[in-house]
Amino acid sequence: MSHRPQLRIPATYMRGGTSKGVFFRLEDLPEAARTPGAARDALLLRAIGSPDPYGKHTDGMGGATSSTSKCVIVSPASVPGHDVDYLYGQVAIEAAFVDWSGNCGNLSAAVGPFAVANGLVDAARVPRDGLCIVRIWQANIGKTIVAHVPVHDGQVQEDGDFELDGVAFPAAEIVLEFVDPADAGEGGGAMFPTGNLVDELDVPGIGPLRATLIDAGIPTVFVDARDIGCDGTELQPAINDDPVALARFEAIRVAGALRMGLIGSPREAAARQHTPKVAFVAPPEDYVSSGGKRVAAAGIDLNVRALSMGRLHHAMMGTASVAIAAAAAIPGTLVNRAAGGGERTSVRFGHPSGTLRVGATVARIDGRWSVTKAVMSRSARTLMEGTVRVPADTLPL
Structure with a gap:
């Protein structure tokens, strides 16, 4: 029996709000997974550890809850006036399924810091100290998110005294603006798809x-x-x-x-x-x-x-x-x-x-x-940086 070494894919494990997930740069994914489809889904499923009939994610990076079975793909902006594209995948736990139908508002808080730390924001726009305004194109639903990312000494500031219920430790506050968040183009194209308040x-x-x-x-x-x-x-x-x-x-x-x-x-x-x-x-x-x-x-x-x-x-x-x-x-x-x-x-x-x-x-x-x-405050923190290992047979030769 022949053996193939595991794939080693650069990734960052991040908390955003009350969620956490595996963040990838699009360019770091294997070529077969750089476009939507079965290969991408298979890669993310295996990275998270799904499908897991035991519901534990023991053999993957997931945490076996809806808040911790998430992946994010970030790339240079495809839409003028934005810094990055942000694509979110909600990975099912016990089923072989990745849901791309919506956004994760909590992980949205981590996209700005990830973009700054990975050089995806023009260096001229990153202050030495202060707030870096990161304009994010949420690719799942076609909407703009503006993240106010604190920066100290040219680096993303993660420590602070902002407390978020549901997160054990305080961190730096990140203000998120969800611009024109209604009407994602489904259900009749209106904030109230039926036209009724009730x-x-x-x-x-x-x-x-x-x-x-x-x-x-x-x-x-x-x-x-x-x-x-x-x-x-x-x-x-x-x-x-x-x-x-x-x-x-x-x-x-x-x-x-x-x-x-x-x-x-x-x-x-x-x-x-x-x-x-x-x-x-x-x-x-x-x-x-x-x-x-x-x-x-x-x-x-x-x-x-x-x-x-x-x-x-x-x-x-x-x-x-x-x-x-x-x-x-x-x-x-x-x-x-x-x-x-x-x-x-x-x-x-x-x-x-x-x-x-x-x-x-x-x-x-x-x-x-x-x-x-719509405006809310969240926080984010990098938990681990390095490479995620995925069995080579996850993707075709």
């Missing part, structure tokens, strides 16, 4: 269910926690240890995807696990976070819990945070109602790990709502 879904096993269906940051289905027997203070075990609850949320996700026009039939949902997201909202209520932090109702505008890749998220996805900000700013949505109604430009919401403040600028033009910008 729809009624016919969900198998549940019946009629009110929902706000929005495409801002990422397609999201918002429901009222009380309508599904929840109170909005749930932590991961309450949902993830309950197969019946998980099946119910998947049914809601499928019904929402159908109404938004993201899929044509329920069977297509299995091949589109990353989008849409499902979130449930509730008015403020006291609870204790997963880290033991007491969250007081007086300090938040509403509670939100969201599912990613079929599981309740341990904090909040960055792209779902954009959707929360946009929906909260528009009177009449379920998110806005849970926050007390009225016009608002920002909200602080409670999630399983703590709280997060997000803001959005919205406008109503010719009877249609649009969001011009």
Whole structure:
């Protein structure tokens, strides 16, 4: 039997927000994986360690959760006025599948630092000390993200005192601006694909269910926690240890995807696990976070819990945070109602790990709502640099 040495692919393992993933420069990938297709998917699957029937990612770089089974490919910008292209792949854990249908808002925080550290931003635009403005083209959905990356002595500054609930240690703050985050070109080409602020879904096993269906940051289905027997203070075990609850949320996700026009039939949902997201909202209520932090109702505008890749998220996805900000700013949505109604430009919401403040600028033009910008703060850190090793038989000779 002949033996081929493993492929050695330059890569960086990074945390961005409450997620982490393997970052590649496009030029460092094997030639067969530099274009979309089966070879690229096979490479990323093997690097992460999927499919893993044990659900552990023992033989790969993944962390066996939706927050840690991610890959990013960064390349020089293909769109004028931008510094880099950013392509995101959500790698399934137990299935041989990479979902390219959306963005990761958390890992978006790491793209700017990665770009600066890897010389993908014009050196003349990187200050000796201060903020480096990195314009990112999010290639999955065709949107612009502006990252304000702190720089000290010409290098990306990673240490700082900014605390992000869901991350154990403080770091330097990175402000992200999601420019015109709505209308990703699917589901009718509008922030509200159905044209309604609240729809009624016919969900198998549940019946009629009110929902706000929005495409801002990422397609999201918002429901009222009380309508599904929840109170909005749930932590991961309450949902993830309950197969019946998980099946119910998947049914809601499928019904929402159908109404938004993201899929044509329920069977297509299995091949589109990353989008849409499902979130449930509730008015403020006291609870204790997963880290033991007491969250007081007086300090938040509403509670939100969201599912990613079929599981309740341990904090909040960055792209779902954009959707929360946009929906909260528009009177009449379920998110806005849970926050007390009225016009608002920002909200602080409670999630399983703590709280997060997000803001959005919205406008109503010719009877249609649009969001011009959503803003949030995140942090990022390089965890490891070097090469990822992948068995040579992953790719054809």
